[in-house]
Amino acid sequence: MVDLHQAREVDPGRPPELDFDGFYAAHFQSLTIQLYAYTGDLPGAQDVVQEAFLRALARWRRLSAMDDPLAWVRRVAWNLATSQWRRARTAALFLRRNRLENAPEPGPDRVALADALATLPARHRRVVILHYLADQSVRDIANQVGVPEGTVKAWLHRGRTALAAHLTEKEDET
Structure with a gap:
């Protein structure tokens, strides 16, 4: 379990962006805009970006030591969005196939x-x-x-x- 107080501690030797709160505030909007452009669904984009940041928070000690923690968060968000799109496409194909084969038009x-x-x-x-x-x-x-x-x-x-x-x-x- 992540101790939020430890994850939010600011190391005086690091730039303020590497504090999780600052990192989140600095990048949430731009990442949401990118995912919105990709998905065309603003609430969905906000959800996947939020989920990516939650996953980053759970690994913040390790991620904050990386050269580009934003790249990790971006990759996770894009992967989540792609997975959602694939699940939605698979469900739509399933419904279309089963409707056409099994459900005649109502009389x-x-x-x-x-x-x-x-x-x-x-x-x-x-x-x-x-x-x-x-x-x-x-x-x-x-x-x-x-x-x-x-x-x-x-x-x-x-x-x-x-x-x-x-x-x-x-x-x-x-």
Whole structure:
């Protein structure tokens, strides 16, 4: 574990920049700008630069003795940004492949149902989905939601009634 007081001690024989606080203050902004230009994401750039400085703080005794500790911090920040980009790219490719292969476009009935469900109050929508889409019993839903079974039945009734009215209304419009 790093002792922050030791890491922040200033050696009178060294330039003030080699104090960690001074080093951080002198280079955080410029390094963030570089990473922002690389990633196009300011909060992401700030995060990776912050992480690089945290790693530098943990090794400050050794790093402060280097000729160019900023080069080390810069390399760590760029490596972190590149790793994040690679993970994001891999995730996007995975999603694209699986969506194309496994998920057909929703049909008009599914779109109409999703629209109708969106009109329900949250608690009614939840119990309708749990009962009809997740195949849970009224008792299981009551335990999960923390209400009596009679309340679940009432919410199911109100939800079905509202869905029927909404779907009938949409059907009449077409």
